[in-house]
Amino acid sequence: MFFNFKSLLKDRLQQQGIDSSVEAAMVASVFRRLVAEKFGKSAADGLRRIALINDDTIEVATSSAPLASELKMNEFDFKDALAQEFKGKQFRLRIFG
Numbered sequence: 001m002f003f004n005f006k007s008l009l010k011d012r013l014q015q016q017g018i019d020s021s022v023e024a025a026m027v028a029s030v031f032r033r034l035v036a037e038k039f040g041k042s043a044a045d046g047l048r049r050i051a052l053i054n055d056d057t058i059e060v061a062t063s064s065a066p067l068a069s070e071l072k073m074n075e076f077d078f079k080d081a082l083a084q085e086f087k088g089k090q091f092r093l094r095i096f097g
Helices: 005-016 019-039 041-045 065-073 075-085
Strands: 047-053 057-062 092-096
Touching: 019 041, 019 047, 019 057, 019 065, 019 075, 041 047, 057 065, 065 075, 065 092, 075 092
Parallel strands: 057 092
Antiparallel strands: 047 057
């Protein structure tokens, strides 16, 4: 008997009530990776906090205002990359410096 592991894992996470926490961690990880690819590891290290709020808003706090403005200027690129990574989801970004 074969089971689809991905759907089995998703069902188990929903049963335990931690599926939203796992998704938030995945979104934060992907966003940090996207920033590192675009601006380098030092910029990714400058991200102080990445939080997923209400399943569609990513709140990002940076260590400096210039980094926040660079992220804001590239907001649409990040949104497109996140939409490709998480099929069927659209995210809003709130960036603080």
